[in-house]
Amino acid sequence: MGHTKELIDQFGPEVDDSSILETMESLLRIHALSVEDLFIKWEQFSVHRNETHTKLNQKNLESYKDFLQQQVEKRAQQIASSSNVHSSGVKPKIVKPIGSSPSLFGFNIPKTPTLKKRKLNVKDSNGGSVSNTSSKLEFSAGPANTIDIRDEGSQTTTPNIMNSSILELGSDVIATTPAPLKSSHESGKILDSLNPENMEVAEGLDFESEDKVRISPYFDAQKFKFRTMRQNLQDAADVLDYQIEMFKTIIQKHYELTNSDFGDPTIQSQSEIYTVGRIVPDSPTAEGFLNTESLALETSRSGGIGRRVRLDLTKVAELTLFCGQLVAFKGKNANGDYFMVEEIISLPYPDSPVSTSDDIQESQLLLDNKSMKVVITSGPYFPDNSFDLEYLVSFVEKINNEIKPHILIMFGPFVDVTNPLVAKGAIPNFPNLKSQPKTLDEIFTKVFVPLLKNINSKIQIILIPSTRDSVSKHAAYPQDSLDRKLLQLPKNFKCFTNPSTFQLNEVFFGCSNVDLFKDMKEITKGGNTSMRNRFDRVSEHMLQQRRYYPVLPGGIKKQPITENGKKRYVHISGADLDVPYLGLTEFIGGFAPDVIIVPSELQYFARVIQNVVVINPGRFVRPNGGRGTFIQMTIESPNLENGKLTKMGDQEEIYLHNIWKRVRVDIVTN
Known part of the structure; x- marks a missing residue:
């Protein structure tokens, strides 16, 4: 089958079974996933099931199918609730986080006062009360780090500083919550x-x-x-621009290039040039997963007046790119519409x-x-x-x-x-x-x-x-x-x-x-690139970019809330990048x-x-x-x-x- 070798490389020898391979190939086609993405979602599936390694068999694959379908339905709900555009034969884009951002250590870093601490309202938001009628529980303080729990005459002692099953929703209300599941792994293994x-x-x-x-x-x-x-647009622009210039200096010194070897990739020219810039989507409103046909290069002020140019990567056999990545290319812009990349210049470690x-x-x-x-x-x-x-x-x-x-x-x-x-x-x-x-x-x-x-x-x-x-x-x-x-x-x-x-x-x-x-x-x-372990690739990106978090924009996490009978998704956590201070995220x-x-x-x-x-x-x-x-x-x-x-x-x-x-x-x- 088409992806047999890649599937075995990612999932291991367990996948080398005709029925399992057939199911995997089917999932790749139905969900339009790469083998690597399928493996990442399999790991998420294992975490969802509280397992360190989920056995690859037909029974678990059926559950995995349901897991993928639930993800598709969840994304569809996010799109429906966050967009006012009605479909007319056009497939909606899946809203997915992309990444984070860069900067120079200590560059343009002001000092400002700190924020005050937040308090939490501990009352039930509905103002109601919840009671537990299943059994009568009494509590008394026991020895250090223990609690005595008496349930209708019986007594147990829990080695904890609190009772994990007791939850206070209001000032006087106590309700029980399910006891946490215990892992099959023994402690210290x-x-x-x-x-x-x-x-x-x-x-x-x-x-x-x-x-x-x-x-x-x-x-x-x-x-x-x-x-x-308190982000200032000018400060953010200065930091992002300076970083491109800094990497240009690194490339120029490492490969012993001259200033005349570099040019503006946004200007039509029949000559090959070297250029340094940042990988961005070709559309400012692009969302979701990108591909090699939807990328552009963002230049610095001195390298291209900060303009962007679409990239043609058809001549590149192997690549691994992400949004926010600082890159060096060799190529030319022959027609003024796009920059034809002849070679991706490897960044020094x-x-x-x-x-x-x-x-x-x-x-x-x-x-x-x-x-x-x-x-x-x-x-x-x-x-x-x-x-x-x-x-x-x-x-x-x-x-x-x-x-x-x-x-x-x-x-x-x-x-x-x-x-x-x-x-x-x-x-x-x-x-x-x-x-x-x-x-x-x-x-x-x-x-x-x-x-x-x-x-x-x-x-x-x-x-x-x-x-x-x-x-x-x-x-x-x-x-x-x-x-x-x-x-x-x-x-x-x-x-x-x-x-x-x-x-x-x-x-x-x-x-x-x-x-x-x-x-x-x-x-x-490219086969060699895509078949390598993803953790290795991401780690190498981090080292080459010389930043702990080189992605731009930063990943976010959303949570659904219901207001007036309507569901919408709000940002609750993520990278939450403060761009003017991203110099503090660089290697020292x-x-x-x-x-x-x-x-x-x-x-x-x-x-x-x-x-x-x-x-x-x-x-x-x-x-x-x-x-x-x-x-x-x-x-x-x-x-x-x-x-x-x-x-x-x-x-x-x-x-x-x-x-x-x-x-x-x-x-x-x-």
Whole structure:
């Protein structure tokens, strides 16, 4: 069949069955999907079913068909409710998010006051009351982190700081919600590993020793303290224009080109030229998925007066492009209507970080030549159908008694504003608290903080916010850090910005809490390109673009609401880019970090891309309450004698870190 090899490459040997292949080919034709898109939707289907790997058989394929059909119907409803254009034989465009944006580090960044905190109305929006008549429940405070629940004479004790099945809709009303489903995976199970054969899991931190990891931030926190929703059109234009010029300089230097080699692609000419610009849709109102026939190149002011020109990519055998991508082309505009691309010039990858021999030896001494242990988690930390923090309670216990990491990196959201219960104002009743939380900030300080304070004070913890965090006063990307003192966190907590670059001893970490892997919608052409793993391609784009989120415009998430009997969709979350400040999302110093962490709703992974370890830790808790995952990293102490460090230069002793050679990454169930 036509796509047999591609299907096997994407789905694995399970698909190599005549009946399964026939069904897959049928789905490709019916839904007009590429093999890669079909695989992405299969992963979404697995997440929807709370499974890490859904077995490929006819029974599951039938459910998958229904899943795809439901997505089609949902999109159709979105179009019908958001458009006033009546169809007259014209097929409507599917409204889908495309991506995000670029800029220069620190360019034109003003300082502005911060915003005030938000409060949540905890009353039922209908003013009514809900009662539970199935059984009589009584509550009393038990030992630390427990609640006694008595149901008509019987008694059980739940190891949690609150009862996950109790929800307060009003000041006096209590109702029950379904208990969260538990995952089939046992706690602490290693689902996948990177480099497991090369090293053992580190023992971790000895609380009695003086071992310490030095944390060095590489960002200017003051530049993130800007006020959102104050975008200036001129500032945004300056940043986007300057970035094209910056990449032109990089291309010119790397390929040793002269100024005369570059030209204006929007002007008719019979001569071949080099040009640098940004990939955009050929129509300002274009929505949904694009293709190679619907792309244009946006130029800079000096390179083409900021005009756009349609692209003809028929002569290019292989490509992978996305909206917002900075590209370099060789070609000509022979007729004045479009730019015929003869060659796509590959962008150079950024340099790798290095350290001197003295820095290497100092890092060895800090941990007494022992391996460093880092644990990474990504929110949300409670499911969509309850406020159950049972997994976080048990995780804290494991951190203290079993895992004992030197560093714990926790990504938000901690209290997710898009959670259905939070969105309804359904703050739960917490029987063991003297005073109930009245705002979302108080849920964090009164519920999360006591749990986090139970973590051993010798463990250093880094918190990185999400644009969906209720405790963040900053709801745009790039995002300011959380306020440690305001949130009443102890001194072993460090609050960093989103994104942020920092150093743990000699190792450079780059963290960005926006879902790039889901938001980037690629346009691929050519067998070798389209058959490569999508996570690899997106990671390479991120490295070549030298930005943590190189897509423009940013991905958005919409939620249906009903007003006066009519349904409409409103924006609730997403990348929410603040374009004039996108310089803060670029790699610091022109080099790529040793480790890049980008949480995503898609499948967890840990991969080595161009000598950079790229990680998606996955969700800590699944939406329906199933066990999620976290990352456990073992980083071998740097050693100048074992040959794992590469010496650069002949005179001064400078070494590449080569973290990809001396790291073990385990993906573990929480």
